[in-house]
Amino acid sequence: MNKVVLITGGSSGIGKSIGEFLHxxxxxxxxxxxxxxxxxNSVFPLMAMDVRDAATIHLAVAKVIAISGQLDIVINNxxxxxxxxxxxxxxxxxxxxFETNFFGPIEVIKAVLPQMRLQKSGVIINITSIAGYMGLPYRSVYSASKxxxxxxxxxxxxEVKSFGIQITNVAPGDFATNIAAGRFHAPVITGSAYEQPYGNTLHKMDNHVDSGSNPNEMATAIYSIIQNPNPKIHYKVGAFMQKFSIVLKRILPDKVYEKMLMNHYKL
Known part of the structure; x- marks a missing residue:
């Protein structure tokens, strides 16, 4: 039988691209x-789920298993x-x-592990972010959750390797999706101590997303990981300098790296 995939957040952006590619x-x-x-316009069925609501998570997972009889790959997107x-x-x-980016994926994992243990197989892929490898100015909460x-x-x-279950992270850089439009922006407050530096940084961040890579790159990467019987712990997908920034963080003294980031954001 063909493998069954469940993708959270599959109606747009990276999740939609991955779903269409795998379909x-x-x-x-x-x-x-x-x-x-x-x-x-979805080419694959969409289940109702809000990852902040445990009941909707368990109901959606149960429906997939009831329909397909198996659940092979889960992508926490x-x-x-x-x-x-x-x-x-x-x-x-x-x-x-944190309810969406951290506690939600944990609840999804808890919901699917019993079925995967029963099958003695399964792959869980957590979509994180290159921002999760470093504390970025004005993205502190996002970096922390990822x-x-x-x-x-x-x-x-x-904890689950002995059950035949593989779990991995995929950290994307900036991709051309609607995440900038959908995220919470603290307002730039006139007269605030942060008005100018935050306003400038927010403009730069939005430009990075607008000029980001094609989400199909993530779909290709996910497909390659699924095909690997022994996936790595961490994957990074994105522009070279975004991935290289993680290497620099490992090798540079903390204050040198901090200064590099502040120069980049003109802080």
Missing amino acids: HKGFVVYGTSRNPERIL AGVGITGPLEEIPMEEIKNN GALELITESLRM
């Missing part, structure tokens, strides 16, 4: 969306961006970001 490769693909009834000076980001927005998911994957891999 055309012959996989049985299910995506999720908070409002699937609004999506009219649903996520949201957030920007702003940490001092000015409302605490409820910080919590919402970095946390990177680390929890390292731990979980060792």
